[in-house]
Amino acid sequence: MRDTAHFDLLACGLFFTDMTFTGLPSGGPRLGHEIRVGPYVQTPGGIANSSISAARLGLSVCMAADVGDDPMTVGALAALNEEGIETCHALVHTGWQTPLTVLLNYDDDRALVTSETAHPGDCMLRADFHPSARVAITHLQPFPMPWLRNAADAGTVVIGDTGWDGSGRWQLDELIELEHCQVFTPNETEALHYTRRDTPEEAIRVLAERVPLPVITLGARGVMALDAGTGEFVHVPPIPGPVVDTGGAGDVFSSGLAAGLIGGLPLAEVLRLGTVVSALTISRPGGASTAPALDEVKEFVRARPDLGADYGFVADLSWDWAGSRSCRTRALADDGVATRAG
Numbered sequence: 469m470r471d472t473a474h475f476d477l478l479a480c481g482l483f484f485t486d487m488t489f490t491g492l493p494s495g496g497p498r499l500g501h502e503i504r505v506g507p508y509v510q511t512p513g514g515i516a517n518s519s520i521s522a523a524r525l526g527l528s529v530c531m532a533a534d535v536g537d538d539p540m541t542v543g544a545l546a547a548l549n550e551e552g553i554e555t556c557h558a559l560v561h562t563g564w565q566t567p568l569t570v571l572l573n574y575d576d577d578r579a580l581v582t583s584e585t586a587h588p589g590d591c592m593l594r595a596d597f598h599p600s601a602r603v604a605i606t607h608l609q610p611f612p613m614p615w616l617r618n619a620a621d622a623g624t625v626v627i628g629d630t631g632w633d634g635s636g637r638w639q640l641d642e643l644i645e646l647e648h649c650q651v652f653t654p655n656e657t658e659a660l661h662y663t664r665r666d667t668p669e670e671a672i673r674v675l676a677e678r679v680p681l682p683v684i685t686l687g688a689r690g691v692m693a694l695d696a697g698t699g700e701f702v703h704v705p706p707i708p709g710p711v712v713d714t715g716g717a718g719d720v721f722s723s724g725l726a727a728g729l730i731g732g733l734p735l736a737e738v739l740r741l742g743t744v745v746s747a748l749t750i751s752r753p754g755g756a757s758t759a760p761a762l763d764e765v766k767e768f769v770r771a772r773p774d775l776g777a778d779y780g781f782v783a784d785l786s787w788d789w790a791g792s793r794s795c796r797t798r799a800l801a802d803d804g805v806a807t808r809a810g
Contacts, residue, residue: 475554476527477726478601478624480592480615481515483533483558484582485540485566490573490713490753509754512544513569517719517756518605518726521745523551524761525727526787532557532598534591536566557598561588571715573753578714603627603726608649610642620648625729627651627722628679630658638662640678651729652679653722659684668692672701683725683739685718691739704739707747707775715755721746723759727787737781744769744782762787 488509497503512520519531531548535541535558544566548555567584592598593607596614604619608628620626628649638661640646652675656668659682663674668684669692675682676696683693690705724742733741748760748768760768762785769775769782 473600473602473624475530475599475601476603476730477519477522477529477723478532478598478604478619479515479519479522479529479606480532480598480604481518481607481629482593483515483531483535483566484513484569485544486511486513486569486571486715486755488571488573488713488715488753488755492572492574494575494577509757510540510543511755511757512548513716513755514567515605515607515719516544516548517716517759518723519548519553520551520756521720521723521749521759522605522726523553524759525723525745525765526762527723527727527730528552528554530554530557530599530601532559532592532595534559534561534587534593536560536564537562538565540568541566554599557592559590559592561590564588571713571755573713573715600624602730605629605722605726607631608643608645611644613645616645617648620650625650627653627726629653629718629722630662632658633661646678649679651681651683651725653683653685653718653725655685655718656687656689681735685721691721691743693735693739695735700735702736702739704736704743707743707772709747710751712751713753713755713758714750717746717750717755720749720756720759731785731787733781736778740779741782741785744779 489505491505515533519529523529531553537560545555565585567582569580569582572579593609593613597618598615601624603625605627608630616626626649628646640662659668659671663671665671665674672682672684672692672694676694680696685691692703694701721742724745725738728738728741744765749758752758766783769779
């Protein structure tokens with residue numbers, strides 16, 4: 469792991485602002501009707517989810533993303549600064565509105581509505597370089613990402629994530645930078661589509677031919693991983709508990725994954741750290757905005773003897789490897805936190 473890195477984590481991906489509604493009945497709302505629910509939660513989303521969760525776990529974090537200058541984004545960037553996240557490597561596009569996602573949490577499922585406009589031009593995902601980090605989390609795209617290749621060549625462990633393929637093609641070869649990722653974290657549906665397999669057990673073996681460590685999140689059935697080098701296969705079941713808001717659960721899991729990899733934990737413990745951080749987050753409304761600090765994770769494990777020896781390591785975690793920052797985290801100024809496009 470890179471001892472000379474400026475940050476523990478570089479989070480480079482798609483940035484959203486999120487608005488979350490919880491407690492909607494499974495049958496509604498119906499056309500022509502209105503229902504009332506409790507308070508909504510407005511938070512940064514997308515790559516900000518991993519950034520927030522990682523910062524609360526004690527990692528030094530730099531976020532690089534394209535953002536607009538609309539009022540919701542200005543507030544979101546200020547919130548990230550308050551979390552101690554370096555945002556001066558985000559790119560503010562004047563006159564552009566950051567994509568907004570409305571998350572509707574029903575009794576038994578959820579729905580999402582996203583508003584977005586055409587990207588205005590320069591793209592941080594296409595940059596040549598970003599600040600050095602021990603680990604990077606990114607959203608893989610169907611276009612070259614030179615910074616990712618350069619980071620991997622310099623020793624950064626890259627965790628690649630993906631999302632729903634709206635084109636319906638589901639071609640791994642279209643994830644151009646996948647070959648430079650050490651870790652790939654699709655969910656079960658994505659993994660099955662990309663590999664044309666019927667089970668996640670089959671899919672993960674196909675993915676292990678592409679990346680050293682494929683990790684498939686399985687929702688209510690936990691998570692599995694396969695070390696392509698050693699052949700070690702690990703399945704970690706979910707932690708029993710309430711499920712209130714699953715928004716950003718995968719992103720929060722990835723932050724625990726990153727912390728565990730930096731800390732040199734065994735594979736099973738890396739997955740369990742991601743699992744417990746995610747379990748705490750989804751137990752309350754607000755997505756990653758409610759991600760726990762490391763001390764809260766420790767207290768949760770101590771209060772849950774049913775978790776047994778599997779999670780005993782969490783109570784003893786302490787980080788002495790936190791990276792330095794390349795520049796002071798800045799409060800939001802009139803000219804923006806980030807670099808301004810144009």
